[in-house]
Amino acid sequence: MNSLLMQKDICRQMLAEVSLQSTFGNMRRILPAVAVAACLLTTPGTAAAAAPAPAGGATTIVTAAARTITTGSVTTRAATTPAATSTAVAPGPVAVPADLTAAEVSFQGSGGLAMHGTVLSPAGAKPARPGIVLIHGAGTGTPRAKLMVEAVEFARRGMSVLIYDKRSEGYSLFQRSYTVLAEDALGAVAALRAQPGIDPAKVGIWGLSEGGWVAPIAAARSADVAFIVLVGANGLPPLRQQTWAVAAGLRKAGVSGSLVDRAELNLYRTIADGGMFPEPYYDPEPTIAAVHRPVLAIWGTHDLLTPPRETPPIFAKALEKGGNTHYTFRFFPGADHAAHQSPDGGVTRLPELAPGYADLVGSWVRDVTAGKPPMAGSSGPTPEQASRTVPVPPPAWWESAPAQLAALVLFVVAFAAYPMVALVRRLRGRGRPPVAKAARVLGAAGFVTVLGSFSYLFYLVMTGGKLAAPGPVLAGRPLIWLALQALAVACAAATVLTARAWWRTRGSVPQGERVRLGLLLAGGTVFIPWALYWGLLLP
Secondary structure, X not given: OOHHHHHHHHHHHHHHHHHOOOHHHHOOOHHHHHHXXXXXXXXXXXXXXXXXXXXXXXXXXXXXXXXXXXEOOEEEEEEEEEXXXXXXXXXXXXXXXXXXXXXXXXXXXXXXXXEEEEEEEEOOOOOOEEXXXXXXXXXXXXXXXXXXXXXXXXXXXXXXXXXXXXOOOOOOOOOOOHHHHXXXXXXXXXXXXXXXXXXXXXXXXXXXXXXXXXXXXXXXXXXXXXXXXXXXXXXXXXXXXXXXXXXXXXXXXXXOOHHHHHHHHHHXXXXXXXXXXXXXXXXXXXXXXXXXXOEEEEEEOOOOOOOOOOHHHHHHHXXXXXXXXXXXXXXXXXXXXXXXXXXXOOOOOOOOEOOOHHHHHHHHHHXXXXXXXXXXXXXXXXXXXXOOOOOOOOOOHHHOHHHHHHHHHHHHHHHHHHHHHHHXXXXXXXXXXXXXXXXXXXXXXXXXXXXXXXXXXXXHHHHOOOOOOOOOEEOOEEHHHHHHHHHHHHHHHHHHHHHHHHHHOHHHOOHHHHHHHHHHHHHHHHHHHHHHHOOOOOO
């Protein structure tokens, strides 16, 4: 699916969810939805996708004959000869190399949801071997095949590996629970522990990206988890991580100034306040401190989605606060967010894992499950992080989603009403000269600036991450943003000029015209601090 269709589908999903809420609840959601609707109408077809795909490339899909084994609530189907193949990635069984075997399993996730996965093991595997459950990164209903590259490499190093289709029920852009995802992972752990040939005391979990928030929750809740492997994990709240990733993408594209420092940050705060960003302020540190199992944490030096310099110290501090000194941190050169090879500094993800990554996981798991947990240590080159994250506090009442909604309604009514009334008068033959030509400028420029700025900001948010596509940039400012800033300056000047002209002629202005001008000036007066807040009147 091309990027334009992806963005339109996201926009439609956002609008559909909003429409299902009550009228009162919509007050906190309408503002983001209105801006998304504008984004849907204005998004260029050349935009990049909003978020990177989870690790893994195109994978062969197989329909397998099988024999069924049922153990408690876990159902196992041992795969045999593939019946059909396809290059599409979809939920369901996966084809495996000849040196591995596959067994299909079903288990219960959170809330009793039926979930399905595949266990990959080495052909002729030894008994009492370790096992590992792979937890996906962000994405709705991500198929197990997305993690096939990791699963194959880990299985070739002596482990049984369970990959499963991620839930789509109860998970979307605006609704998710890391606790629910952790319960799904624990259901997978129980399924893997029940497999023949696996030592149930040697089963651990691996989490990528969002899975780096989920895996510690699972490990802190259950003694069944023997160890944790994290890749591209984050020790910061999700909203702070996301604002950093998009801002870093903009900076990588040459953007600086108020667009990055204020507008992008404030838009995410508004989205979160409107209930459109799930678990925005989740603090992972207390959960990490509650983990008392050995931890292997891996980051690519070119991670563009997780701040790779800030996160490791947070993990180390939290683990040691909880008394856990059995952790290993490793940084892989030239690797991206998922520890895959990247030829261009983390923007493009190749199918191949970083050299030495799978070997490290295999040897580390062998040592840990043999009773030789590591002592605290870190190795590898220093990761690259051009800018630090910034705190993202909840908005005050005057900058909240309802306040932004009220301002938006005022702007649309005030700026649109002035030219609309003039048009109606002209059609009726009652046209009259304006009190000031600046009033016409204020009405037109104000309307374009408000809708244009929200549309552009949502376009940047939905196409940001890794490397943004802000359009041509001049002196650190995208030309579109410069044009919007010029219009904002024109609006501020037109507000002052219109107010002066109205004051001078107030005695001769009819009552209806005074109301019309008063509404326009109210919009212009509120527009000035609003434009300052969003960075339109700042460098």
